[in-house]
Amino acid sequence: MANTVEKRRSFRIMRFTDNGKNENTPPNTQHRNSIYRKSQETDGGILHMIPDLDIPQMNFTDEYNIERTIAEGCFAKILLATHRPTNCSVVLKAVHAELTGLKDFIKEFHYSYQLSHHPNILSAYNVAFQANDYYVFAQEYAPYGDLASNLGPNGLHETACKLIAEQLSSALGFMHSKSLVHRDLKLENVLVFSPDFSRVKLCDFGATTRKGTLVGKVKHTWVSFVPPEVLESVKNERFICKTSSDSWQFGILLYSILTGSPPWQSADWVKDANYAAFMKYQKKKTTKIPDNFRKFSSRLIRCFRKYLDHSEENRAKVTEITKYLKDRWVDSKMSGSKSATLLAHAPDNDQDSICVYINQRESRYSLDESKTRLQRIMSSYGLETTIDQAAVKKRIWDWLSSCDDSYEDVEVF
């Protein structure tokens, strides 16, 4: 009995006793290396063997100080906590035991832990336990939240989008190489580790499934991210899980970060005019580029046509984006001054962070270009457009002296 308790305890806190104090240290890497040597030979190997874990019981307060709730949904609470014995900040994902079976919890924990040595996949620690009505596992903390909370109304700068796309395609490509499909790619499931987006990580492996398995629809996800073949499936109908569903969601996510919103409400060509227009163009039934894609370069439109192909078998692999990273994505003439870029994003005493957006440089260039064009037209009609700064200054002085005797106190630049 004492032995079992000891074994359970070491499982529960292995991450902290083995690896010291830095929460970013990959947990138990030695164990994982041996797993992954095997899995490469066998298309997933042990990765697909979901273990029968014995989850120990404990109270949160036995080892953790709960600092705050980061997010709370129908199925889980995301808590920021300090692990007292090591003074490490960790995130505890606490899943309602009544709503999620033990088997499903272990599956999510297993995939989260086994995949987490990829640099763009959130690290889960080798810590799982049951506390009251929750099954809980521990993860590293993402200080800048998720992509949804970082997105301005007009999206992110092209450079940031390229960084995000490259990292996500690497994470998803890695999962696909292990025959796993994420199935719930959305802005909320991409966590941000640096304000310039040079470090983002994929999270939430609750819906992750082995390719080729029969599955039902993912519950509680955005309809705009649901691929057409899933949308078309009848209620409770089961269908084969394919990597092409991640490709679709990757395309929708890419569009969303570039513009601030998804391209359509649902991939239903009967009910959604935006999707109908895109599908017509995608199937080459018209050469008219749909209005909401016109701001993109022809190369990026080509890329979108491949990711957002209505037929799942024709869809591009997630990693194909690497072919487009050197291209220009947004046509600056079409984009106007709408795009914004994240300039600074500072965590403030563990409170919700503040994002500062400024107009992107391109938009300022295009403003200058328009001014020059206007000046050229005006001077072609003999109108003077150059401004004599000295004359302006003199006019202001004259005006000030005419209306107030105390003008000497006023500085004019």
Ligand SMILES: Nc1ncnc2c1ncn2[C@@H]1O[C@H](COP(=O)(O)OP(=O)(O)OP(=O)(O)O)[C@@H](O)[C@H]1O
């Ligand atoms: N490690 C973390 N660090 C910081 N924030 C996190 C972390 N994990 C999750 N979050 C935040 O909590 C939210 C919900 O997390 P997660 O997707 O894992 O929970 P969920 O219950 O499976 O959500 P859903 O079912 O809605 O997809 C994320 O969108 C993110 O904003």
